Structures are given as C-alpha cells and as structure tokens.
Amino acid sequence: MGKNLFIGAACMLSLFHSNLMAQPMAANDEQSQKSSVSTDAEALRIRVVQKVQSSLAENDVPSASIxxxxxxxxxxxxxxGESEPGKKATPDTLYxxxxxxxxxxxETVVRLSESGAFAMDDSMASAWVDPDLKDDPRHKLLTPRIALTHRTGLPNWRYLTDNVLKFQSDPGTEFGYSGEGLQxxxxxxxxxxxxxxxxxxxxxxFRPAGMNETTFTDRPWLDGRIAMSQNKAGEHSFASRRTAWNAADDVWSSSGDYARFMIWVxxxxxxxERAATYWIPRDNLKYQICQEGRVSPLLCPKSLGFTAGWTVYDTPENLIVMHGGGDEGEHTLGFFNPVTGNGAVIFTNGANGQKVIRDIVEILLPDPSFVAFTNMQSGG
Known part of the structure; x- marks a missing residue:
C-alpha cells in the first residue's frame, strides 16, 4: 500500500447496499452504457472506445472502466478488457x-463538521489519541483540517517507522502525504x-449521493463482480476484501458509483463560497513537480495542493479537483471541474494502469498542463 506523494494524489492524489440495485442506463452494447448525451459527450465516448482497447494491449493492462x-x-x-482472465469487464465491474x-x-468529515458536530480546527485529542502518540504532547495539535490537508507530520504508514506511529515533523508545519492521517x-x-x-x-x-455499489469491507454482493489485480510480473490476484475498514485504502466501487459521488459533491x-476560490489549496506544492523538472515550467499549473481531502490542480484553463489511487496491481483516477461540472472516473486493474489513464485523459480533458501531469504520473 506504499504510495508516494502524487501517486497518492492523483493519489494526489458500502456499507449501505440496497437490495434494489440502481436501475442501469440503457445499454447500446455489452460494455457501454449511456444516457441522453450531448453531441460533444458522444464524440468523446466514441474516441475513448476507439482508443482504450489499443491502450490496454500496448500497456499490458487487463481492463478499464470509465x-x-x-x-x-x-x-x-x-x-x-477483462476483469479476470476469460471474463469481460462491464460498467458494473467493481475495482x-x-x-x-x-x-x-x-467528505464525511467535512460534512459532519458543517452540521455542527465539531469544528475543523478543534484538537482531536478530546476524542482520539493514538496509543503510540499518547506520550508525545504534539498529539494535541492534530485537528481534522490538518489531517485532511496532509499536514499531520505523520508518515504515510506506520510500517515506515518500525510499526510505531511517530511524528516526523511538528503538526501543521509542513506537507507530508499520510494515510495514517486519514486513519x-x-x-x-x-x-x-x-x-x-x-x-x-x-x-x-453514500445514501444522499445514491451510492449502492461501494463498500469498505467485505460484502456477499462483491462475489463475481470484482476485477482481479495484475502486478508487473503479469500475475493475477484479488485484492484484499477487508473485514475492518481502512480510511485511506482498499474501498471497492464501480466507476459509475464513484461518478455519482463526485456529482453529488x-x-x-x-x-x-465560489467554487473557484473554495477549492484553491492553502499550500501551493507545484514546486514538487515544476522546479524538480517533472513537469515543464511552461506547463506548470497555477497551483497544486490539497483542500479537504482532494487534490486540486489549477491551470490557466481548468480548475481540476481530483484524487487517484495506486496499489501494486491497480491504478485509478477521478477528477472534476466544479466550475464547468464536467469530469470523469477511470479505473484500471493493472500495474501499468497509469499509462491507460493518461491516454484517456488526453481525450476527455486535453488540458496541456494536466496531460503533462498525467504523463509524469505514468512515467512518460
């Protein structure tokens, strides 16, 4: 589950499952479902259909769901593609x-705070102190806002500090992508x-967003629906079906269900506050990709950082709110522009999935800066 900053960002990026499944949109073929769409959206769909099969083959990725x-x-x-050897992926496949x-x-934390349950800048010490940190007074400085903007000073995962959670910097002083912060x-x-x-x-x-195909932990309805992961050696396996939640990793979902989540957000x-100002991150981290030469200075975004648990990539052309995911045999990305209302979810089940994501982003959001970012993520 180890992830670096922007695999975590673009990696920087249900519990509730109704017995009555959401009614599917009319299918125009076995693997494609669409509603009444504009000419532009249909043109994009046709281009994706034409591109994705070759991209999967070229990059040795079993399947993609968009x-x-x-x-x-x-x-x-x-x-x-195939959700597992010999089985076609469908829009209902879970990744x-x-x-x-x-x-x-x-989003759960932010909305509970907005309801008045607690303040984003309250110390979390009144309700939770990790046993590993109880003797370090800095735990009192941890707040929900600090956790959601990855400024806790904690490692990504505690196995990086000998399985004992330790501060690597003082809370609130610097950015450090941390799954432990979400935990x-x-x-x-x-x-x-x-x-x-x-x-x-x-x-x-989940309920207000109409999500009924997403879960943190194992459910009987996962049977027969989940995509097998493929690692760099080409080996297939099923990722963990957890019996206990992880707030930073390993949820199962369909691309359509996660799209419903982003639409609801x-x-x-x-x-x-206007979307164009609410989503701008407090800490601009673009130097981590621009000054290091990972994205050309000519294509550098105006800002890059975290706001309330999302990665924000702000370019001269688009305000892109996103998060991605990457484990050994799967890569995923969801992004939306809160100003235009457009976006996409792309799930893959292969170690080279970021290359497929890059190819699809080039079609769906051909913003030069964002394409350069996804190309960097894919390794070029």
Missing amino acids: AYIEDGKLAWRYAA NIASMTKSIVA YVAHFIENKMGRPLEDLVAETV MANPVTT
Whole structure:
C-alpha cells in the first residue's frame, strides 16, 4: 500500500447496499452504457472506445472502466478488457480504488463538521489519541483540517517507522502525504460521534449521493463482480476484501458509483463560497513537480495542493479537483471541474494502469498542463 506523494494524489492524489440495485442506463452494447448525451459527450465516448482497447494491449493492462460526467450529470459509462482472465469487464465491474478512499472519508468529515458536530480546527485529542502518540504532547495539535490537508507530520504508514506511529515533523508545519492521517481522523469521528465509521459514511455520503455499489469491507454482493489485480510480473490476484475498514485504502466501487459521488459533491457544496476560490489549496506544492523538472515550467499549473481531502490542480484553463489511487496491481483516477461540472472516473486493474489513464485523459480533458501531469504520473 506504499504510495508516494502524487501517486497518492492523483493519489494526489458500502456499507449501505440496497437490495434494489440502481436501475442501469440503457445499454447500446455489452460494455457501454449511456444516457441522453450531448453531441460533444458522444464524440468523446466514441474516441475513448476507439482508443482504450489499443491502450490496454500496448500497456499490458487487463481492463478499464470509465464514467464520464457532463454538466453535472452522468453522461456515459464504458468498460473494456477483462476483469479476470476469460471474463469481460462491464460498467458494473467493481475495482479496488486504493487512495480514492480518502476523498470519501474526507467528505464525511467535512460534512459532519458543517452540521455542527465539531469544528475543523478543534484538537482531536478530546476524542482520539493514538496509543503510540499518547506520550508525545504534539498529539494535541492534530485537528481534522490538518489531517485532511496532509499536514499531520505523520508518515504515510506506520510500517515506515518500525510499526510505531511517530511524528516526523511538528503538526501543521509542513506537507507530508499520510494515510495514517486519514486513519487518525476516522478514529476521531467514530469516537466523537459514538458510531462506526461505515455507518457515518453511509448516512452522510453514500445514501444522499445514491451510492449502492461501494463498500469498505467485505460484502456477499462483491462475489463475481470484482476485477482481479495484475502486478508487473503479469500475475493475477484479488485484492484484499477487508473485514475492518481502512480510511485511506482498499474501498471497492464501480466507476459509475464513484461518478455519482463526485456529482453529488459538486451539486451539494458545503459552502456558499465560489467554487473557484473554495477549492484553491492553502499550500501551493507545484514546486514538487515544476522546479524538480517533472513537469515543464511552461506547463506548470497555477497551483497544486490539497483542500479537504482532494487534490486540486489549477491551470490557466481548468480548475481540476481530483484524487487517484495506486496499489501494486491497480491504478485509478477521478477528477472534476466544479466550475464547468464536467469530469470523469477511470479505473484500471493493472500495474501499468497509469499509462491507460493518461491516454484517456488526453481525450476527455486535453488540458496541456494536466496531460503533462498525467504523463509524469505514468512515467512518460
């Protein structure tokens, strides 16, 4: 589950499952589903269909599932390739979304705070102190906002510090991508609200967003629907079906369900502030890709950072809110522009999935800066 900064960002990026499944959109073929879409959206779908099969083959990725959002609505879904050897992927195939889990938990935290349950800048010490940190007074400085903007000073995972959680810097002083930070705030809201995390997420996010194909932990309805991961050696295996939640990794979802989540986020802002200002990150981290030569200075974004659990990539042409995920045999990305209402979800189940994501982004959002970023993510 180790992830670097922007695999975590672009990696920087249900608990509730109704017996009545959401009614599918009319299918135009076995692997593609669309609603009434504009000419532009249909043209994009055709281009994706034409490109994705060759991209999967060229990059040795078993499958991809894509959901496209236009003007705040789910326009179409498409799946290509095999979810496991000999079995076709469909728009209903479920993928391990890895670090895209973080945005689901972050939205839960932010919306519970907006309801008045606690303040984003409250110390979490009143409800949760990790046993490893109880003797370090700096734990009192940890707040939900610090956790969601990756400024806790904690490592990504505690196995990096000999399986003992330790501060690597003082809370609030510098950026450091941390799954442990999301775990910390998840324990906080469980204790603060006196309810299990999965119940809180279901009530706060999944049900109002209409999500019934997403889960943190094992469910019988996962059987026969999940995509096998393929590692760099070409070996296939099923990712973990957890019996206990992880707030930063390993949720199962369909591309359409995660698209519904992003649509709901856009349609139900937690603030009256303009999207173009609300989403701008406090800490501009673009130097981590621009000054290091990973993205050409000519294509550098105006800003890059975290706001409330999402990665924000702000270019002269687009305000892109996103999160990605990457484990050994899967790579995923979800992004949307809260100003235009357009976006997409792209799930893959291969170690080279970022290259397929890059090829699809070039079609769906041909912003030169963002394409350069996804090309960097893919290794060029």
